[in-house]
Amino acid sequence: MSDLVETPRFVCALGAIKTVQAIERAVPILHSGPGCGAKLAGGISEQNGGSPSGYISPQIYPCSNIGEREVVFGGAERLRQTIENALKVIDGDLFVALTGCTSALVGDDAEEVVRSFKGADKPVILADTPGFIGNNIRGHEIVLDSLIDQYMRPAKSEAGLVNIWATVPYQDAFWHGNIRALEKLVASLGLRSNTVFGPRKGVAALDRVPAASLNILASPWVGLGAVRKLEEKFGTPYLHIPTIPIGPHATGEFLRAVGRAAGLPDSTAETAIRAGEEEYYYYIERSADVFLETRAMARRFVVIADSDYTLAVSRFLVNDMGLFPSKLYITDDAPIEHREHVAGYFAEFLHGIKAEVEFSADGGAIHEEIRNTDFYGRPLILGSYWERSLAKELRGHYVGLAMPVVDRLILDRSYVGYDGALRLLEDIYGIVLETFI
Amino acid sequence: MAMNLEVTEVMGRENRLGSISGYCGSLRDLSCRARCGGIKGRERCFNQNSLCNAACAQGTLSLIMDAAIVNHGPVGCAVDAIGSNFVLRTMQRLSGANEHNIRFLSTNLRESDTVFGASEKLKATIRETWERHKPAAIFVCSSCASAVIGEDIRAAIGELNGEIPVPVSPVFCEGFKSKVWASGFDAAFHAILTDIVKPPAKKTRVVNFINFFGSAKKEITELFARFDVQPYFLTAGSTIEGLSRLSESIATVAICGTLGTYLGTGLEQKYGVPYVQSMRPHGIAGYEDWLRKLGAAIAKTDEVEAYIAEERPKIESELQRLRSRLKGLRAVIGMGPGYSFNFIRVLGELGIEVVWTSAWHFDPKYDSGANVPELEFLAGGGAEDVPFTVSDQQNFEVMNILNTLKPDIYFSRHPGTTVWALKLGYASLCVNDEYTAFGYKGIVNFGTMILDSITNRSFAELFAKRSKLPYTDWWFRQDHAHFLAKAAGSPAGAQAAAIGGGHE
Numbered sequence: 031m032s033d034l035v036e037t038p039r040f041v042c043a044l045g046a047i048k049t050v051q052a053i054e055r056a057v058p059i060l061h062s063g064p065g066c067g068a069k070l071a072g073g074i075s076e077q078n079g080g081s082p083s084g085y086i087s088p089q090i091y092p093c094s095n096i097g098e099r100e101v102v103f104g105g106a107e108r109l110r111q112t113i114e115n116a117l118k119v120i121d122g123d124l125f126v127a128l129t130g131c132t133s134a135l136v137g138d139d140a141e142e143v144v145r146s147f148k149g150a151d152k153p154v155i156l157a158d159t160p161g162f163i164g165n166n167i168r169g170h171e172i173v174l175d176s177l178i179d180q181y182m183r184p185a186k187s188e189a190g191l192v193n194i195w196a197t198v199p200y201q202d203a204f205w206h207g208n209i210r211a212l213e214k215l216v217a218s219l220g221l222r223s224n225t226v227f228g229p230r231k232g233v234a235a236l237d238r239v240p241a242a243s244l245n246i247l248a249s250p251w252v253g254l255g256a257v258r259k260l261e262e263k264f265g266t267p268y269l270h271i272p273t274i275p276i277g278p279h280a281t282g283e284f285l286r287a288v289g290r291a292a293g294l295p296d297s298t299a300e301t302a303i304r305a306g307e308e309e310y311y312y313y314i315e316r317s318a319d320v321f322l323e324t325r326a327m328a329r330r331f332v333v334i335a336d337s338d339y340t341l342a343v344s345r346f347l348v349n350d351m352g353l354f355p356s357k358l359y360i361t362d363d364a365p366i367e368h369r370e371h372v373a374g375y376f377a378e379f380l381h382g383i384k385a386e387v388e389f390s391a392d393g394g395a396i397h398e399e400i401r402n403t404d405f406y407g408r409p410l411i412l413g414s415y416w417e418r419s420l421a422k423e424l425r426g427h428y429v430g431l432a433m434p435v436v437d438r439l440i441l442d443r444s445y446v447g448y449d450g451a452l453r454l455l456e457d458i459y460g461i462v463l464e465t466f467i
Numbered sequence: 468m469a470m471n472l473e474v475t476e477v478m479g480r481e482n483r484l485g486s487i488s489g490y491c492g493s494l495r496d497l498s499c500r501a502r503c504g505g506i507k508g509r510e511r512c513f514n515q516n517s518l519c520n521a522a523c524a525q526g527t528l529s530l531i532m533d534a535a536i537v538n539h540g541p542v543g544c545a546v547d548a549i550g551s552n553f554v555l556r557t558m559q560r561l562s563g564a565n566e567h568n569i570r571f572l573s574t575n576l577r578e579s580d581t582v583f584g585a586s587e588k589l590k591a592t593i594r595e596t597w598e599r600h601k602p603a604a605i606f607v608c609s610s611c612a613s614a615v616i617g618e619d620i621r622a623a624i625g626e627l628n629g630e631i632p633v634p635v636s637p638v639f640c641e642g643f644k645s646k647v648w649a650s651g652f653d654a655a656f657h658a659i660l661t662d663i664v665k666p667p668a669k670k671t672r673v674v675n676f677i678n679f680f681g682s683a684k685k686e687i688t689e690l691f692a693r694f695d696v697q698p699y700f701l702t703a704g705s706t707i708e709g710l711s712r713l714s715e716s717i718a719t720v721a722i723c724g725t726l727g728t729y730l731g732t733g734l735e736q737k738y739g740v741p742y743v744q745s746m747r748p749h750g751i752a753g754y755e756d757w758l759r760k761l762g763a764a765i766a767k768t769d770e771v772e773a774y775i776a777e778e779r780p781k782i783e784s785e786l787q788r789l790r791s792r793l794k795g796l797r798a799v800i801g802m803g804p805g806y807s808f809n810f811i812r813v814l815g816e817l818g819i820e821v822v823w824t825s826a827w828h829f830d831p832k833y834d835s836g837a838n839v840p841e842l843e844f845l846a847g848g849g850a851e852d853v854p855f856t857v858s859d860q861q862n863f864e865v866m867n868i869l870n871t872l873k874p875d876i877y878f879s880r881h882p883g884t885t886v887w888a889l890k891l892g893y894a895s896l897c898v899n900d901e902y903t904a905f906g907y908k909g910i911v912n913f914g915t916m917i918l919d920s921i922t923n924r925s926f927a928e929l930f931a932k933r934s935k936l937p938y939t940d941w942w943f944r945q946d947h948a949h950f951l952a953k954a955a956g957s958p959a960g961a962q963a964a965a966i967g968g969g970h971e
Contacts (some may be wrong), residue, residue: 034588034591037568038546038549038573064514065519086937088516089860089862093514131611163577163578391575394572398599
């Protein structure tokens with residue numbers, strides 16, 4: 031099968047600039063061509079939920095702006111100058127130099143340049159992220175590795191503190207709402223959590239990572255390398271939860287697993303679950319008629335998204351809402367070595383329901399297959415903006431939740447937990463109810 | 468000066484037009500140096516991320532309704548597909564056309580391809596693009612990676628041996644090629660001019676209208692009907708068939724001189740289609756200059772004069788009222804060079820004083836060899852002392868200037884550049900619709916927009932109070948041109964002193 035990408039749902043490894051930006055007051059320094067930063071950040075933040083800016087933005091990112099001269103003569107000196115002056119001009123707490131295609135291909139020794147800033151007032155680290163080595167999810171993992179290897183130091187352990195790691199900031203347009211929701215779930219067990227992305231976290235949160243007694247990873251495969259590395263380097267055990275929990279079934283599993291891993295009595299999780307479900311089912315009961323009697327609602331659904339969302343959304347719709355999956359698609363270019371275990375999760379729905387799942391980044395080919403799929407009525411299509419015209423063509427319902435989420439403004443919205451599941455139902459039925467017959 | 472249209476690859480603007488992205492001085496000095504050929508760009512030893520000429524090239528080509536793009540690069544270089552798809556889909560919806568996604572594929576260059584080459588992958592992607600979409604043309608765009616590893620795109624297309632029955636056109640727009648991202652427009656228009664436009668079969672009453680997104684299509688179509696011509700807007704919403712007939716048109720106009728220079732001049736040189744070189748139709752003087760020169764090109768001088776005489780008096784009282792309210796406001800502009808020059812003039816017409824302009828690059832001349840008409844107008848008419856910098860969207864310089872000058876309002880035009888002035892507490896208005904201040908009604912609308920944003924300061928004031936700028940105090944104590952390498956005879960020092968800026 032061809033390696034081409036049509037309807038891109040990720041950018042290249044250098045897109046990890048947005049992972050850096052998600053750490054408050056951390057500053058990416060690009061050793062790349064002049065336009066990489068704005069283009070990549072545009073794709074995964076401006077055109078994905080509408081959050082292109084913040085304390086910094088692509089307009090602020092220092093960049094060596096490699097031109098023809100650096101291609102011919104090398105750009106290491108240009109990088110050195112850029113870092114040196116970035117430290118003077120930009121008010122940041124942590125500087126992460128990221129390499130792009132050109133600097134890697136012309137052979138600049140960025141590592142040597144970054145090493146020479148060891149004694150600088152602010153920490154400077156390197157993430158080797160040329161675009162051709164993979165996508166921004168891979169880039170995100172490289173940045174996490176760089177942080178662990180080059181920045182984190184052992185810290186005094188804090189009892190009852192757990193780190194939470196979940197979706198990739200900005201690649202997941204709902205990343206921040208999701209982190210907040212996970213923090214709340216963990217807090218409902220009486221645990222203190224530490225997360226590194228988002229406001230009021232920054233280097234202080236990074237410094238606390240090694241102090242935690244547990245790393246919770248709610249993700250099919252992204253971040254597994256990081257939690258393993260944290261275990262290796264700081265001896266922190268990790269709990270791997272297959273994906274972000276949406277709805278009562280997955281949220282209950284999440285709370286029980288975290289409770290057990292933290293050594294809490296079973297009753298703690300059960301109390302939290304009871305409270306969450308009571309609230310959740312109040313709303314479900316009120317609107318169950320709508321779920322059962324809306325003529326236009328589809329029964330079969332398809333998800334075209336990253337591993338985390340394809341799994342999390344289909345679990346919710348199958349295990350909580352009684353819907354039935356069609357063939358599902360994972361578009362995040364998951365590394366081959368993870369695919370078997372990720373695919374395994376799709377054989378574990380309730381009532382013996384299994385879903386076929388395909389890994390492909392070729393949206394054109396996916397669309398062709400969906401066109402030739404019988405949904406036994408209208409399809410419910412949960413995916414990215416790329417699926418909007420397909421849904422129209424197939425007279426289906428379309429909910430945009432995967433990168434790129436071009437046509438929605440996402441502020442603190444989240445689909446995680448009990449509340450998040452209600453939001454997802456609102457969003458699905460917000461679309462469905464536009465269609466009466 | 469004749470353009471060389473026979474080349475495979477258009478040179479970047481630095482080499483072709485002498486364009487620069489680093490300068491500090493005044494409008495008078497800039498215009499004088501441009502005229503005598505004495506302008507040399509100054510380098511910076513600190514830069515912020517700017518923009519990519521591939522984005523301009525791919526943005527231009529991918530909005531042609533029935534064409535397809537293949538980007539030969541790592542997947543990130545094809546990210547333009549996302550934004551362009553949004554625009555394309557909106558245009559389809561508004562025009563009632565069949566809705567489909569943009570046809571924009573990436574060869575997805577990977578690490579092994581950088582070692583072993585990827586021409587087979589490129590050919591396979593081009594074939595697959597044809598098989599899937601049957602587009603009316605395929606544009607194959609280069610990337611930094613494909614250029615550095617020496618991929619021969621032209622040869623790969625040649626090896627397809629005509630198996631694809633529509634034009635397959637290479638576009639050389641790798642990001643490191645030029646710091647002037649507008650060079651990407653030229654790369655795209657070169658492909659259109661050499662591979663799409665056909666010799667005229669007849670002459671028509673169509674005026675080629677080079678613009679960006681085309682929000683004023685309806686008004687312009689109605690206006691042009693008075694002069695018995697029809698506009699053909701490009702490239703957004705155009706078709707390959709429509710573009711192939713650009714040579715038959717009666718004239719070409721462009722909403723932005725920076726955008727239109729290559730195609731406008733090329734069509735004139737190759738096919739004798741007059742390129743209307745006027746100020747742009749923003750504000751009163753620009754609109755009238757544009758109308759008159761267009762009228763001359765299409766032999767409708769009397770009709771244009773009649774239109775001006777009829778329409779202009781209609782806004783007079785409202786304009787007077789706006790001027791009296793806006794008079795005395797101090798503004799800073801940060802836009803591309805074409806819009807910068809035009810909006811210094813437009814703001815002047817509204818009684819607003821432009822105390823600084825930062826243009827993202829500067830073309831000392833256009834492809835015809837002609838001077839920039841808007842600059843000539845300003846240099847001869849009272850705006851010659853406006854302090855002027857050229858910076859490729861270097862936000863740190865703009866913020867330093869704003870912090871020193873403390874204007875009432877900042878005018879931006881590019882994504883992500885508006886919020887920063889607001890964080891300093893100044894009103895900030897994004898002129899991102901290319902038809903802002905277009906014509907008589909446009910300047911009234913624009914003046915009202917300014918008045919509104921100056922009057923209701925609630926968002927700006929509250930937001931500014933909550934914002935911390937990402938710059939050090941040290942930086943705000945430096946001269947804004949601190950990192951600009953010194954050039955002989957530079958007026959930078961004098962200028963900085965004039966605005967009371969500090970020195971290192």
